[in-house]
Amino acid sequence: MCGMPQQPPIRSTPTRPTRPDASMSLLTNVMDHSLDDGYAEAAARKKAAGDGGLPKTLRARLGLAVGLVLAALVVTVGAAQARVAAPVVAKEREELIDRIDRETEAADKLEESVDQLRDDVSTRQREALKQSGGSGQADLVGILSGAVEVHGPGVKLVVNDAKEASTGGDGNPRETSGFSDTGRVRDRDMQRVVNGLWESGAEAVSINGQRLTALSAIRAAGDAILVDNKPLVPPYTVLAVGDGQRLSTRFQDSADGLYLHALQENYGIRTAISVEDDLRLPAAPSVIVRTAEPRTEKGTS
Numbered sequence: 001m002c003g004m005p006q007q008p009p010i011r012s013t014p015t016r017p018t019r020p021d022a023s024m025s026l027l028t029n030v031m032d033h034s035l036d037d038g039y040a041e042a043a044a045r046k047k048a049a050g051d052g053g054l055p056k057t058l059r060a061r062l063g064l065a066v067g068l069v070l071a072a073l074v075v076t077v078g079a080a081q082a083r084v085a086a087p088v089v090a091k092e093r094e095e096l097i098d099r100i101d102r103e104t105e106a107a108d109k110l111e112e113s114v115d116q117l118r119d120d121v122s123t124r125q126r127e128a129l130k131q132s133g134g135s136g137q138a139d140l141v142g143i144l145s146g147a148v149e150v151h152g153p154g155v156k157l158v159v160n161d162a163k164e165a166s167t168g169g170d171g172n173p174r175e176t177s178g179f180s181d182t183g184r185v186r187d188r189d190m191q192r193v194v195n196g197l198w199e200s201g202a203e204a205v206s207i208n209g210q211r212l213t214a215l216s217a218i219r220a221a222g223d224a225i226l227v228d229n230k231p232l233v234p235p236y237t238v239l240a241v242g243d244g245q246r247l248s249t250r251f252q253d254s255a256d257g258l259y260l261h262a263l264q265e266n267y268g269i270r271t272a273i274s275v276e277d278d279l280r281l282p283a284a285p286s287v288i289v290r291t292a293e294p295r296t297e298k299g300t301s
Contacts, residue, residue: 118285146213146284150204153244154279155251159193159260160235161185162268183268185234187220189260193238194218196256201247202240204281208232211284235270244275 162183194212197205205212210227217228224231240247251257252273263269 146204146211149281149283150241151278151280152241153277154202154239154241155244155248156274156276156279157193157197157238157240158235158272159185159190159238160270162270164268184223185225185236185269187218187225189263190225190236191218192256192259196251196254197238197240197247199256200250200254202242204241206239206281208237209282211282213284239279239281241279241281244277248273248275
């Protein structure tokens with residue numbers, strides 16, 4: 001049997017397994033080497049040097065220390081300036097206080113001088129009235145004008161705020177549109193009281209020791225009541241010389257007396273009226289008394 005020539009066996013060379021992304025070698029290279037070698041080397045040097053050769057914690061501590069030093073410097077400079085300026089400010093304050101004291105003392109002396117001059121004028125006016133013809137008429141004029149002191153029977157009327165008086169929100173209590181303050185005595189109340197006493201037969205009237213005349217004005221400044229520009233404080237004591245019992249009855253029955261009673265009933269205004277046997281009222285300061293005479297000349301046009 002002729003055998004067929006045997007061929008040498010074919011050896012298969014092992015094949016190297018291929019990567020799935022072999023076809024994307026460029027993209028793979030970019031991903032594996034995303035940082036340029038020069039940049040990578042510079043980053044390594046920076047990391048080894050610690051950004052200037054100092055650890056981060058040490059650098060933070062140095063920054064904090066510098067900030068504290070600057071803050072302490074600012075506080076020290078401010079305190080030093082305050083110590084330097086304090087004596088100057090204190091000296092200016094003392095000078096201002098001394099000046100205020102001097103001016104206040106001078107104003108007090110002037111006020112005393114004015115009061116003395118007013119008393120002198122009132123005394124001279126009373127003397128002139130007494131020396132004028134017809135002493136009875138002169139006395140009557142002096143009484144009605146308030147130029148002389150008077151005493152006699154009459155009534156004493158005390159008007160005071162309510163126990164729990166409060167100021168209205170708009171600062172102007174008891175307006176015409178609703179009485180925003182229900183417990184404060186106002187200037188218009190005292191005006192009605194005084195006018196009611198005059199109408200009821202009072203011959204002389206005073207409020208808290210201040211004599212009223214035909215020229216007297218009762219006004220308000222804020223929450224204070226002024227009589228001839230002098231402030232009064234509650235309670236307001238009104239003295240009226242006249243026929244005591246008759247004056248009291250007529251006033252309480254008058255429209256002004258009923259108005260005062262309504263304030264007491266509705267708003268808590270406290271009032272008290274009494275008949276007195278002898279009241280003494282001072283003379284009004286700086287009263288100028290003038291008398292008119294009929295003109296009897298003939299032939300005037």
